[in-house]
Amino acid sequence: MLINERIRLVKPLRELSESLFTDNEIFEVEDAGTEWNPGSKHRIMKVLKRGTTRFIERFEREVTALESIEHPNIPQTNGVDDYFTFAPSRSPFNLRCLVMDKIEGQDLEEWIENHAPISQALALDWLEQIVAILDIVHRTGFFHRDIKSSNIILHPQGQLFLIDFGAVRRVTDTYLAKVGAGERDVRTGKYPITSIFSHYYSPLEQINGKAVPQSDFFALGRTIVRLVTGVNLMDLPTDNKGRLIWRNKAPQIDKPFADFLDQLMAPNPGQRPSTTEIILWRLKKLPEQNKIYRLTRSKPFIFSAVIASISLIGLLAYTLGFPVYANNLVAQGQKLEEENNTEQAQKLFDQAVKIRPELSNQISKFYFDIAGRVKEDLELEKKYYNLAAKYNPNDIDSYNNLALACQFLRDIDCVNNTYEQLFRLEPNSWTGHYNLANFYETQEKYDLAQEQYNLAIKYGQEQALMAVNNLSRLNNLQGNYAQAQKLAIKGLNKAPSSDKQLRSALYKNLAWAKLMQKDYQGADKDLQTALKLDSQRVDVYCLLSKAKEALGDINSASGYGEICLLARMDTWLPEVQKWREELIERIFKKK
Numbered sequence: 001m002l003i004n005e006r007i008r009l010v011k012p013l014r015e016l017s018e019s020l021f022t023d024n025e026i027f028e029v030e031d032a033g034t035e036w037n038p039g040s041k042h043r044i045m046k047v048l049k050r051g052t053t054r055f056i057e058r059f060e061r062e063v064t065a066l067e068s069i070e071h072p073n074i075p076q077t078n079g080v081d082d083y084f085t086f087a088p089s090r091s092p093f094n095l096r097c098l099v100m101d102k103i104e105g106q107d108l109e110e111w112i113e114n115h116a117p118i119s120q121a122l123a124l125d126w127l128e129q130i131v132a133i134l135d136i137v138h139r140t141g142f143f144h145r146d147i148k149s150s151n152i153i154l155h156p157q158g159q160l161f162l163i164d165f166g167a168v169r170r171v172t173d174t175y176l177a178k179v180g181a182g183e184r185d186v187r188t189g190k191y192p193i194t195s196i197f198s199h200y201y202s203p204l205e206q207i208n209g210k211a212v213p214q215s216d217f218f219a220l221g222r223t224i225v226r227l228v229t230g231v232n233l234m235d236l237p238t239d240n241k242g243r244l245i246w247r248n249k250a251p252q253i254d255k256p257f258a259d260f261l262d263q264l265m266a267p268n269p270g271q272r273p274s275t276t277e278i279i280l281w282r283l284k285k286l287p288e289q290n291k292i293y294r295l296t297r298s299k300p301f302i303f304s305a306v307i308a309s310i311s312l313i314g315l316l317a318y319t320l321g322f323p324v325y326a327n328n329l330v331a332q333g334q335k336l337e338e339e340n341n342t343e344q345a346q347k348l349f350d351q352a353v354k355i356r357p358e359l360s361n362q363i364s365k366f367y368f369d370i371a372g373r374v375k376e377d378l379e380l381e382k383k384y385y386n387l388a389a390k391y392n393p394n395d396i397d398s399y400n401n402l403a404l405a406c407q408f409l410r411d412i413d414c415v416n417n418t419y420e421q422l423f424r425l426e427p428n429s430w431t432g433h434y435n436l437a438n439f440y441e442t443q444e445k446y447d448l449a450q451e452q453y454n455l456a457i458k459y460g461q462e463q464a465l466m467a468v469n470n471l472s473r474l475n476n477l478q479g480n481y482a483q484a485q486k487l488a489i490k491g492l493n494k495a496p497s498s499d500k501q502l503r504s505a506l507y508k509n510l511a512w513a514k515l516m517q518k519d520y521q522g523a524d525k526d527l528q529t530a531l532k533l534d535s536q537r538v539d540v541y542c543l544l545s546k547a548k549e550a551l552g553d554i555n556s557a558s559g560y561g562e563i564c565l566l567a568r569m570d571t572w573l574p575e576v577q578k579w580r581e582e583l584i585e586r587i588f589k590k591k
Contacts, residue, residue: 003086006032007045007099023050024059024166031099034081041102044075046166048096058166059096064584065168066100068566071136073129073161075100103161108227109150117230120253127224128283129160134220135276138213141577142168145211147219148201149226169211170581200233204242205269214269217279221264228253241267257286274378274409281377326355334366342383349391364392371401381405382414389421396426400435407439415439430460434467441470446478465495465502472509476516477575485513504534512543520550538564542579 001009010028029045031037048059063083066075077083077100085094112118118126130152137144145167153161203218205211222244226233229249237245244265247258260282266272273279333348353360364387371384385402389395399422406414415436422432437452453474456467468491475484488510495503511526524547530540545561548554561583564576 003097004084006034007097008032009045010042013044023055024048028102029099034078037078037081044100044102046098046100048098051094056096059098061168061170062165063098065137065140065142065165066098069137069140069142071133073133073159074137074165075103075161075163077101103153103155103163105153105155105161107150107163108152108154108160108223109148111154112149112227112230115230117250117252118227120228120257123224123228123253124257124283124286126160126227127220128280130162130220130223131276131279131283133160133162134216135280137162138216138276141170141580143211143213143216144219145169145202145206145215147216147223149223152223170577203265203269204267212269214272214274217264217272218266218269221261224261225250225265243267260286270410278377285377326352326359329355330359330363333363337366337370342387346387353391360391364388364390364395364398367391368395368398368401371405378405378409382409382411393421394425396422396429399425400429400432403432404435407435407442428459430456430458430464430467433459434464434470437467437470441474446474449474462494465491465499468494469502469505469509472506472513476509476512479516481513481516485510485517488513500533504530504537504540507533508537508540508543511540511547515543515547515550518550520547523547524551539573539576539579542576542583545583546579 003009008030010030013026013028016025025047027045027047029043031041031043033039033041046062048055050056063077066077077098082099084097086097087094130147134144134147142165144162144165146164147162151162151164153163155161201219201222203211203215206215206218222233225236225244225246229236229246231246231249233244236249239245243262247253250258253261264272264279273282329348329352333345333352336342336345336348349359349363353363367384367388371381371388374380374384382402382405385398385405388398389402392398399418403415403418403422406418419432419436422429426432433452434456437449437456440446440449440452450471453467453471456464457471460467468487472484472487472491475481475487488506491506492503492510495506497503507526507530511523511530514520514526515523523543527540527544527547530537531544534540541560542564545557545564548557548560565580565583
């Protein structure tokens with residue numbers, strides 16, 4: 001059978017099924033090639049057997065994800081040539097087909113059936129490889145929802161590939177996003193999320209149709225447990241909270257790494273690492289922690305440490321006197337803290353401060369500096385800024401940074417308590433009011449955000465022009481376009497010509513307001529100015545697509561729309577997600 005004059009079926013990659021539970025079939029095919037992918041080669045083709053809206057939407061999400069995610073270790077495809085419909089003879093409807101590159105190797109479920117449980121070193125390597133892929137997947141705005149050993153392929157050269165994006169979801173389509181947007185089905189009263197899960201790999205929130213990006217981390221942790229134990233997950237016992245009891249089956253795994261895997265598999269998604277960046281940072285630190293763990297648990301080390309501490313403290317107190325003794329306590333405490341022994345370090349610090357209270361500022365600065373070095377681990381950052389504030393309760397910088405760490409962790413009590421302390425010390429802190437406004441905005445508490453942005457502008461004056469910009473954007477989000485336009489013009493009148501990024505953001509907000517008020521020519525002009533100032537702003541390309549379409553310039557609208565969809569963003573703004581989804585809907589409607 002020759003399809004589209006280029007695709008010839010070679011063989012099915014699994015037994016063909018008439019089951020109602022199988023919505024697609026997968027074939028190895030010979031592809032004669034296209035302009036995008038020249039040369040004849042063997043590839044994989046997935047064929048959707050069902051024509052219902054739900055299955056088509058899911059299939060097209062996979063197409064969009066594979067096109068959007070730029071990583072060499074996921075299946076490569078080009079939706080222009082590789083996604084098409086095909087009408088076989090005697091079929092009442094068209095079949096949707098997706099062709100992608102074939103990945104050589106064996107999936108890890110097949111591999112572990114014929115190999116011994118993997119070592120800790122290999123587990124760390126494989127975990128880091130998959131998280132690095134997942135990092136790009138999440139940054140592109142998707143989460144996988146079906147990570148498991150059978151969906152990871154080991155290439156003969158040792159690299160891992162993540163496959164089967166059939167369950168992929170946009171981050172903006174999560175249960176929490178639907179709740180936040182109020183997208184409840186008027187007939188059922190429920191939020192329209194499809195529940196897709198794999199037994200023993202998917203967390204409870206995903207089984208209940210409430211998956212979040214951290215659901216991928218749960219599945220990833222269970223995948224590694226499958227590989228380090230060599231035991232099928234269904235054969236591992238669980239405790240009363242549903243957590244796997246697995247450590248006795250993997251004696252090669254040290255406690256720090258085992259603790260980390262259990263954190264990935266925490267029942268509550270809020271107890272798992274919040275981002276892929278944090279996981280990657282933690283993985284870099286784990287070998288050091290494992291080495292320290294083994295060393296500090298050895299009997300010779302414990303005995304010698306106790307004897308040395310007693311001897312050293314006694315000698316210092318006797319020969320040098322209390323001031324020098326206190327300084328040495330601080331030095332010992334710093335060394336213990338660098339070895340992650342915070343509890344013992346604080347005992348020494350507290351003793352030192354009792355002898356010399358002025359040392360508290362030195363200890364506070366020590367913790368402040370450590371916090372600045374652990375930016376990738378928000379929990380550690382929060383811990384150290386807390387300690388910095390403990391030893392110097394009047395340090396405004398510690399409270400500012402602590403508040404930001406708590407914001408990223410979404411620890412609302414910590415945020416409120418920290419800003420209360422900060423404003424007690426410095427009521428006119430414009431940066432504090434600006435950061436608190438950002439936090440309220442992420443919670444969609446727009447009235448509170450506006451109040452804090454206005455305070456930032458009041459106290460910061462010319463320094464707080466970013467608050468003017470954000471306030472303009474916030475008014476656009478709420479539909480107050482005239483006020484958004486007024487604020488953007490105010491900001492442009494004061495913003496220095498050298499600050500191109502700020503001026504670009506202000507022109508974008510001005511154009512957004514004009515676009516929504518149907519001043520399409522004015523919006524187009526301001527967006528072109530914003531683009532000249534900062535060509536990396538994805539939101540400008542999205543708005544240009546809308547403006548050009550409104551002006552009837554369909555070719556330009558299409559070009560800008562493609563950049564809007566495919567460009568990568570460092571910060572995910574909800575309006576950009578919405579504009580991308582609108583673009584995708586229009587594209588699929590045209591198809």
